[in-house]
Amino acid sequence: MSIVRIQNVMSNELSKRIFVTRPPEPPYEFLLNDPTDSIFIGITKLFGVPFTWNFANLANPHISVVGITGSGKSFFVKTFLTRASFVWNTNAIIVDWAGEYIAWVRNSGGVVVSLAKGDYMNLMDLSGTKPLDRVKQIMNAFDILTDISDFPEQRRLTAEAMEQAYLNAGFGLATLPDPRREVPTLKDVTKLLEEKLQEGTYQYPAELENTIYRLRQFSREGEDYFAKKSTIDLGKLATSGLVDIDLSGLPDEKFRAMAALFILQTLEVIMRAEGWSSNKGLKALVVLDEAWKIANDERSDAITIIREGRKYQFGLIVASQNPTDINEAIFSNVGTTIMLKIKFEKFLDYLQGSLNFSAYIRKEIGNFGVGQAAVDMSFNTSVQFPNVFVIERIVGEVPLDTYTITIGDILTPSEQEQKTIPKDYSFERIDMSSKFVDAGFSAEAIQKIFKGMDSRGRIIDIRAMMQILSAENIDKNVMVSFLRGIGLSDTLITRVFGYLAAQM
Ligand SMILES: Nc1ncnc2c1ncn2[C@@H]1O[C@H](COP(=O)(O)OP(=O)(O)OP(=O)(O)O)[C@@H](O)[C@H]1O
Numbered sequence: 423m424s425i426v427r428i429q430n431v432m433s434n435e436l437s438k439r440i441f442v443t444r445p446p447e448p449p450y451e452f453l454l455n456d457p458t459d460s461i462f463i464g465i466t467k468l469f470g471v472p473f474t475w476n477f478a479n480l481a482n483p484h485i486s487v488v489g490i491t492g493s494g495k496s497f498f499v500k501t502f503l504t505r506a507s508f509v510w511n512t513n514a515i516i517v518d519w520a521g522e523y524i525a526w527v528r529n530s531g532g533v534v535v536s537l538a539k540g541d542y543m544n545l546m547d548l549s550g551t552k553p554l555d556r557v558k559q560i561m562n563a564f565d566i567l568t569d570i571s572d573f574p575e576q577r578r579l580t581a582e583a584m585e586q587a588y589l590n591a592g593f594g595l596a597t598l599p600d601p602r603r604e605v606p607t608l609k610d611v612t613k614l615l616e617e618k619l620q621e622g623t624y625q626y627p628a629e630l631e632n633t634i635y636r637l638r639q640f641s642r643e644g645e646d647y648f649a650k651k652s653t654i655d656l657g658k659l660a661t662s663g664l665v666d667i668d669l670s671g672l673p674d675e676k677f678r679a680m681a682a683l684f685i686l687q688t689l690e691v692i693m694r695a696e697g698w699s700s701n702k703g704l705k706a707l708v709v710l711d712e713a714w715k716i717a718n719d720e721r722s723d724a725i726t727i728i729r730e731g732r733k734y735q736f737g738l739i740v741a742s743q744n745p746t747d748i749n750e751a752i753f754s755n756v757g758t759t760i761m762l763k764i765k766f767e768k769f770l771d772y773l774q775g776s777l778n779f780s781a782y783i784r785k786e787i788g789n790f791g792v793g794q795a796a797v798d799m800s801f802n803t804s805v806q807f808p809n810v811f812v813i814e815r816i817v818g819e820v821p822l823d824t825y826t827i828t829i830g831d832i833l834t835p836s837e838q839e840q841k842t843i844p845k846d847y848s849f850e851r852i853d854m855s856s857k858f859v860d861a862g863f864s865a866e867a868i869q870k871i872f873k874g875m876d877s878r879g880r881i882i883d884i885r886a887m888m889q890i891l892s893a894e895n896i897d898k899n900v901m902v903s904f905l906r907g908i909g910l911s912d913t914l915i916t917r918v919f920g921y922l923a924a925q926m
């Protein structure tokens with residue numbers, strides 16, 4: 423008896439078999455676009471189709487990227503921005519929470535604006551907005567970030583003082599601003615309120631005092647990041663190529679969120695002012711990486727960009743480790759979701775619930791390696807096919823970081839001459855990192871070692887490395903298993919420990 427039995431199947435029977443009629447990948451004509459008008463991302467896993475992204479067929483150009491730390495979110499963003507700039511001349515503005523993009527932006531010839539490290543943004547800058555509208559935007563930011571909306575009197579006092587400051591500086595509240603005129607700052611606003619307090623005629627002095635206290639948080643010396651003349655021309659934000667707004671120097675999340683909201687508000691104004699053009703592709707991409715505080719508030723301007731971005735050719739990319747941190751309004755409105763490795767069942771539940779993919783895809787996402795991804799696209803079409811598919815790996819545009827451990831110094835002269843003994847061991851960062859993980863190093867130790875290597879130009883002598891490890895109290899057996907893992911002989915391993923003992 424043969425193992426395989428040929429069955430007679432009628433074609434209508436066959437068509438009921440899901441795999442045959444509906445393979446778990448969109449048809450290639452949806453994935454493969456004109457290379458001069460699309461962005462290459464990677465090769466699909468099932469049918470090997472080069473997936474080139476374009477938003478012509480999508481509900482909108484916005485993208486959400488989710489995945490655990492180290493899964494490749496920022497790598498995807500960098501690759502995407504680089505290609506968008508090649509293909510469409512797309513400008514990019516990165517709201518850089520942790521200063522993750524600085525080195526890459528510098529290397530790519532972009533501009534880095536480092537708040538609190540020499541750069542300032544005046545919250546009262548108008549960039550073409552009427553002062554009345556700007557006051558509304560600032561109050562909206564205060565509503566999101568503070569509890570001022572629970573204190574209507576303080577809210578009113580703040581808004582009125584801002585309007586007064588614009589009037590005093592010679593602006594008309596409801597007229598378009600003269601760009602040559604100097605805008606006031608929150609310091610002027612605070613001063614107006616202080617004068618009012620001193621006059622002593624105001625009915626509720628406690629309310630006034632609290633209002634002043636609130637504003638001083640943003641205007642006191644040393645923390646006046648948003649209360650000094652801007653060091654950048656905000657009006658040019660969306661037309662300056664690649665711009666990284668580094669927020670890592672700001673003292674806390676509230677300041678970072680304030681800066682991020684301010685940038686989004688400014689971009690929104692610019693977007694409307696520029697209007698639609700007949701150019702292909704996207705004019706600008708705005709990146710929010712881990713900016714959950716502003717990505718998950720209903721009132722955030724991120725939501726307006728999401729709702730109206732398409733018609734102005736503005737795209738938003740939101741990246742997060744935790745998909746539930748991204749507001750529903752954003753999540754359900756993005757045209758593309760890139761899912762890198764996700765471990766937590768509750769995040770997988772959330773994604774599967776909202777994007778409706780198969781158990782097969784869910785399992786894949788849980789087991790992805792770095793750079794592997796499932797993609798959800800909401801195509802504008804009545805043709806039925808699965809929206810979620812897997813790509814082998816996001817094919818990078820970012821130079822890979824190589825790290826080297828040198829052992830030359832612990833070799834004897836005769837060993838030095840032997841060609842069979844390597845003098846150094848080089849790995850890409852991910853491989854190095856997985857060797858650390860395999861050996862059982864803690865996450866903190868791994869971070870310290872990379873930091874140590876980064877500060878030494880990505881090259882480290884084996885003895886310096888062992889010192890870091892022993893300072894981190896890494897178990898000796900774990901060290902041995904790491905050294906074996908990179909390929910050191912037992913003789914050399916013993917020698918390394920000899921050096922370590924001698925230094926103690
Ligand atoms: N597709 C890829 N191909 C090659 N290397 C990759 C790829 N994706 C990520 N990497 C490498 O993996 C490392 C981690 O990637 P990345 O910084 O993008 O992670 P992340 O998801 O942004 O993490 P975090 O949440 O901590 O910011 C980087 O060194 C990066 O160069």
Ligand SMILES: [Mg+2]
Binds near residue numbers: 496497522711
């Ligand atoms: Mg990242």
